[in-house]
Amino acid sequence: xTTTGGAPASGTGAGRFGRFGGRYVxxxxxxxxxxxxxxYAEAATDPEFLGRLAELLADYVGRxxxxxxxxxxGEALGGVRVWLKREDLNHTGAHKINNTLGQALVALRMAxxxxxxxxxxxxxxxxxxxxxxLFGLECVVYMGREDMRRQALNVERMRLLGAEIRPVxxxxxxxxxxxxxxxxxxxxxxxxxxxxxxxxxxxxPYPRMVRDFQRVIGDExxxxxADRDVRPAAAFACVGGGSNAIGLxxxxxxxxxxxxxxxxxxxxxxxxxxxxxxxxxxxxxVLHGSLSYLLQDEGGQVVPAHSVSAGLDYPGVGPEHAWLxxxxxxxYESATDGEALAAFRRLTRLEGIIPALESAHALAGLTAEADxxxxxxxxxxxxxxxxxxxxxxARLLAGQDSE
Amino acid sequence: xxxxxxxxxxxxxxxxxxxxxGAAFIPYLTFGYPSxxxxxxxxxxxxxxxxxxxxxGVPFSDPLADGPTIQRAGWRALERGATxxxxxxxxxxxxAGLPPLVLFSYLNPILHAGVDxxxxxxxxxxxxxxxVTDLPVGSDPDLEARLAGAGPDLIRLVAPTTSEARVRGIAxxxxxxxxxxxxxxxxxxxxxxxDTLAEEVGRLRGLVDLPVAVGFGISRPEQAAQVGRLADGVxxxxxxxxxxxxxxxxxxxxxxxxxxxxxxxxxx
Numbered sequence: 001x002t003t004t005g006g007a008p009a010s011g012t013g014a015g016r017f018g019r020f021g022g023r024y025v026x027x028x029x030x031x032x033x034x035x036x037x038x039x040y041a042e043a044a045t046d047p048e049f050l051g052r053l054a055e056l057l058a059d060y061v062g063r064x065x066x067x068x069x070x071x072x073x074g075e076a077l078g079g080v081r082v083w084l085k086r087e088d089l090n091h092t093g094a095h096k097i098n099n100t101l102g103q104a105l106v107a108l109r110m111a112x113x114x115x116x117x118x119x120x121x122x123x124x125x126x127x128x129x130x131x132x133x134l135f136g137l138e139c140v141v142y143m144g145r146e147d148m149r150r151q152a153l154n155v156e157r158m159r160l161l162g163a164e165i166r167p168v169x170x171x172x173x174x175x176x177x178x179x180x181x182x183x184x185x186x187x188x189x190x191x192x193x194x195x196x197x198x199x200x201x202x203x204x205p206y207p208r209m210v211r212d213f214q215r216v217i218g219d220e221x222x223x224x225x226a227d228r229d230v231r232p233a234a235a236f237a238c239v240g241g242g243s244n245a246i247g248l249x250x251x252x253x254x255x256x257x258x259x260x261x262x263x264x265x266x267x268x269x270x271x272x273x274x275x276x277x278x279x280x281x282x283x284x285x286v287l288h289g290s291l292s293y294l295l296q297d298e299g300g301q302v303v304p305a306h307s308v309s310a311g312l313d314y315p316g317v318g319p320e321h322a323w324l325x326x327x328x329x330x331x332y333e334s335a336t337d338g339e340a341l342a343a344f345r346r347l348t349r350l351e352g353i354i355p356a357l358e359s360a361h362a363l364a365g366l367t368a369e370a371d372x373x374x375x376x377x378x379x380x381x382x383x384x385x386x387x388x389x390x391x392x393x394a395r396l397l398a399g400q401d402s403e
Numbered sequence: 404x405x406x407x408x409x410x411x412x413x414x415x416x417x418x419x420x421x422x423x424x425g426a427a428f429i430p431y432l433t434f435g436y437p438s439x440x441x442x443x444x445x446x447x448x449x450x451x452x453x454x455x456x457x458x459x460g461v462p463f464s465d466p467l468a469d470g471p472t473i474q475r476a477g478w479r480a481l482e483r484g485a486t487x488x489x490x491x492x493x494x495x496x497x498x499a500g501l502p503p504l505v506l507f508s509y510l511n512p513i514l515h516a517g518v519d520x521x522x523x524x525x526x527x528x529x530x531x532x533x534x535v536t537d538l539p540v541g542s543d544p545d546l547e548a549r550l551a552g553a554g555p556d557l558i559r560l561v562a563p564t565t566s567e568a569r570v571r572g573i574a575x576x577x578x579x580x581x582x583x584x585x586x587x588x589x590x591x592x593x594x595x596x597x598d599t600l601a602e603e604v605g606r607l608r609g610l611v612d613l614p615v616a617v618g619f620g621i622s623r624p625e626q627a628a629q630v631g632r633l634a635d636g637v638x639x640x641x642x643x644x645x646x647x648x649x650x651x652x653x654x655x656x657x658x659x660x661x662x663x664x665x666x667x668x669x670x671x
Contacts, residue, residue, distance in 0.1 A: 024510055024537045026468045028562035028587050030569070170474065176465065183467045188588035190564060286511045286537065287465060299486040300515025301464040 015204025017323035023203040025183075025289045032190045037205045039110045044212065049105060056101050057216065060134070061091045063098075064220045067379070072350040073363075077370035083232065084353070084382045085221045087244065094356065094384030095217060095244045096127035100196055102213035104131035107194035114138045114193040118182040120147055120175030120240070121311030121358060122154025123384055124198030129163035131196075139163040142181040144173035147310045150392045172304045175240075175314045179288050199241025200318035203289030207318050214247025221379055222251045230377050234259040237381040238361040239332065240276065240312035242321045244383035249330060259331065262321060263365030265307035266334035276305035278317045279325050279332040292319040308337035308396065309357035311384075335364035341396055343367055344386065356384035357393065412503040412531040413456060413556050413579035417614040417635055420455045425666035426631030427455035429616055430658055431507065431640030434459050434493065435485020436476040436647070443497050445647070446504075448655045453662030454502050456580075458534070458638065461490050461508040468509075468536045470591030472641040476648075487512040487521075491528045498529030505532035505558060505579075518549045526554030532579045534558040540573045551576065558582055563603060567610065574611035580636060583607055583617045591641045593620035596629060604633045624664035631668025637661070 015021050023033055043049040057063040065086045074082040087095040100117075107115060115137050119125030125141040132139035141158055145167050148155050158165055171177035179201075186195040200207045200214070218235075225232060235252055237245035239262040252258040267275035275281065278293045285294035287302055295303040295315035305315040324330040335343070343363035348354045355363065359382045366373070366380055386393065420427040430449045434442055442459075449457050462477035462485050469477070487508065498504055506525060513521045513535065525533060533555045538547065540559055551557040556579030561570055563586060574581065583604060586597055597603075600617070607615055617630050618638030627637045639661050647654040 023539070023542050025539065025542075026536055026562070026584075027539045027560040028564055028584060030539050030562075031564045031566060170478075171464075180465050180467045184470075184589045187468065190587055284514075286509075286514060288467070289537070294511075296511065296515065298515075299488065300512035301481060301486075302511070303464075 015208070017320045018326065020292050020319035020322040021204055021207060021290050023289060024286045024291065025203045026187055028187050028190060029203070032186070033203055033205070035110060036106070040106055040205055040209050043106050043109055049109070053102055053105060057098065061097050061101070062089065063216065064224065065089050067221055067224045070351050073347060076346065076350055077367060078374050080366070080370055080373045081377045082366070083225060083230070083377060083379045085217060085248065085379060087217060087381060087383045088353070088355065088359070088385035092123070092127045092130050093387065094123040094127065095214060095247060096124045096198060097130065098216055098247070099198065099210050099213040099243065100124070100127040100131040103194070103196045103209070104135050104137065107137065107196070108135060110194060112192055112194040114189065115196055116140045116142070116182050116185050116193055117196045117198060118142045118175065118178040119198065120144070120178065120313055121309065121356065122147065122151040122158065122388060123311060123356070125163070126154050126157050126161070128196050128198070129158045129161035132163065133161045140166060140185065142166050142168050142178040142185070144168045144175060144178045146173035147175065147178070151310055151388050152391070153388050174305070174310065176302070176305065183288065199243040200246045200320060201241040201288055201290065201316060207290065207320055210243055211246045211250060211320065214243050215250040217244060217247035217381060218249060218251030221248065225377070225379065232258055232379040233376040234261060234373060235379040236261045236263060236362045236366050238312060238358050238383065239264050239279070239317060239321060240314050240358065241316070242318040244381050246318060246320055248379070248381045249324070253329060260329065261365060262330050262332045263361045264332060264334040265309055265312035265340070265361055266336040267306040267308070269336055270334060274306040275334070276307040276312050276314055277334040278315055279321060280334050282315070284322070287316045290319045292322040293317050293325070308340060309361065311356070311358040312361060333365050333368070335361045335368065339364040339368065341393065341400070344393055345397060353382070354386035354390065355382055356386045357389045359383045413505070416455050416503050417580060421635070423666070425668050426634060427616065427636035428453055428627070428662040428665040429456045429458060429636050429638045430454050430643050430661070431458040431460055431638060433473060433476040433480055433644060434461055434490045435480030435483055436644065437479065438483045439480070439485050439489060439493070442493060445651070445654070446497060446501055448651070449658055450501050452655060452658035453666060454658070456503050456505060456636070457501065458505045458507045458640070459490065459494070461487050461506060461512060463509040463512060466509060468589055470589040470641060472644050473590050476644045487516055491524050494530055495528035503531030504529070505534055506530050506555070507534045507536070510535050510537050518546055522550060522552060522554050530555045532556040532558045534560070534582065540576055547576065551578070560584055561607060563587055570607065570610050574613065577613055580614040580616050581607070581611055582638070583615055583634070584619045585617050586620050588619070590619055592622035592645065596620060596626055600630070601633050624660040627661045627664040628668045631665040637665040
């Protein structure tokens with residue numbers, strides 16, 4: 001784990017990735033961020049902390065997650081050797097648990113026993129509620145009303161785990177609005193509450209701390225492929241806030257021969273204006289405490305995002321991605337709702353793996369340029385499983401079939 | 404530093420109030436609520452009620468320091484086209500006849516307009532002070548320096564969680580007045596003020612030379628009087644917006660009662 005402001009290959013100055021990142025928050029939160037920064041810096045070099053986290057990742061989460069060569073999918077793509085990093089096999093069904101266990105352990109070090117979180121798809125909410133159940137912490141999860149509808153299964157899971165779900169009706173009732181409410185709660189209860197942010201967004205130190213907890217994805221995958229004498233030509237991951245993508249990419253940043261591709265949600269198409277592709281179609285701005293790319297109008301007001309995937313339905317993106325975009329180290333593409341649904345169905349039918357709609361965007365990104373990768377090894381982060389999406393996907397696919 | 408920058412109108416307003424006795428009354432109004440055409444008239448009514456300084460809030464899509472009342476007012480205003488540019492145009496038209504105006508904004512609309520262009524425009528329009536909720540001291544030194552250049556005062560916030568060392572740093576970069584957020588949490592009316600407010604404000608006044616205004620959670624005249632005995636200024640926002648949501652007369656009456664309470668408070 002690193003504790004520097006950026007990854008070794010990225011960033012200048014504490015809490016900045018080039019000019020992106022920072023700590024643009026109400027004054028009330030500054031002492032809490034300073035406290036968190038100090039507690040995390042201590043933890044990240046404490047063998048006891050690191051040992052405890054490693055033990056939990058192995059025995060509780062089930063790490064390392066496998067890499068699996070998806071031959072039938074690869075054949076359908078014209079002969080690509082597709083390696084899936086199976087974060088969907090983690091306990092709770094996604095990569096989110098890597099981060100929530102780490103942050104819950106940091107909260108315990110700070111003696112904060114009340115935890116709050118925002119959630120979009122519900123995977124981060126479930127992972128947070130799980131960590132709180134494990135450590136006996138109070139848990140409040142903010143979730144947009146629209147997301148509660150389309151991710152109803154995860155709402156019930158969180159309740160079973162003992163979390164209180166607070167519906168958010170403002171805006172469009174999605175991830176951005178849930179994040180606003182979580183930050184308001186934190187401002188109010190900052191003295192006894194730790195806010196577990198679910199992605200590499202928010203004020204410093206969150207983007208680098210969450211990256212450090214998620215980089216296990218790429219570190220493992222790189223080693224697992226090397227053990228098979230495979231050196232990937234490219235690595236694909238979906239990008240909403242961007243935590244699984246940063247988690248995958250970090251291990252490869254210094255390896256210039258591995259092409260890194262982040263896939264944003266193009267929703268109904270970039271030209272429709274109804275999408276969540278902040279890196280492709282946004283401009284620099286400040287939302288939720290950091291400077292990054294942002295969907296905004298000519299007056300600097302944030303424009304609501306749209307995606308079939310609740311986890312990608314966010315108008316901002318992590319500041320390290322903004323930096324990686326501008327430096328050109330990572331290429332960012334996008335996939336529409338329809339392309340993601342097609343990829344969702346294809347993986348399910350060909351491999352017997354139902355992916356999360358978020359992860360289906362990464363698969364769709366590869367599908368769009370499969371010709372380029374024929375006869376080569378390509379790593380794709382399967383960030384989560386799709387059980388939560390079954391009802392919504394069935395509804396949307398039925399609609400497609402009847403058209 | 405505070406004497407060298409800013410328009411000086413805020414310092415003069417606090418000085419005038421100190422001489423007249425009592426604490427300054429600083430109402431907050433969301434620009435464009437209920438609609439942009441109403442704002443000039445409502446500013447006039449606040450002036451008539453006895454405002455010493457007026458905070459004009461620029462609506463933002465994601466106001467994460469605000470409670471439900473100001474959130475709703477802001478969204479309604481945004482639907483009616485209440486942009487930062489429109490706020491500056493309005494200030495330019497009406498500032499001359501009003502108490503000093505402090506523009507209260509989130510950072511992103513200012514960033515999007517361009518910080519230097521914004522400051523020049525605000526200065527030309529007659530804005531007396533600028534308060535940026537999500538630009539805490541030290542978060543972006545270059546940007547802060549550009550905002551604090553010649554023109555409006557840059558008003559800085561201090562919270563109950565702010566350390567003494569940090570207060571000293573903030574005092575060094577603030578001008579006009581210091582805004583003390585009287586409690587952790589978002590804006591909005593509260594039933595009671597904290598027991599420790601006197602101690603907190605006393606500590607702050609020992610650390611800074613600037614006038615100290617207190618806001619967040621003050622809704623009733625008796626609270627304004629209580630805070631006015633401790634601080635140089637009393638800020639009221641959500642309670643006035645709530646009243647305005649009922650009717651304009653209730654708004655004007657509450658403003659007058661709050662002004663009287665703040666002005667009548669004798670500093671101890």
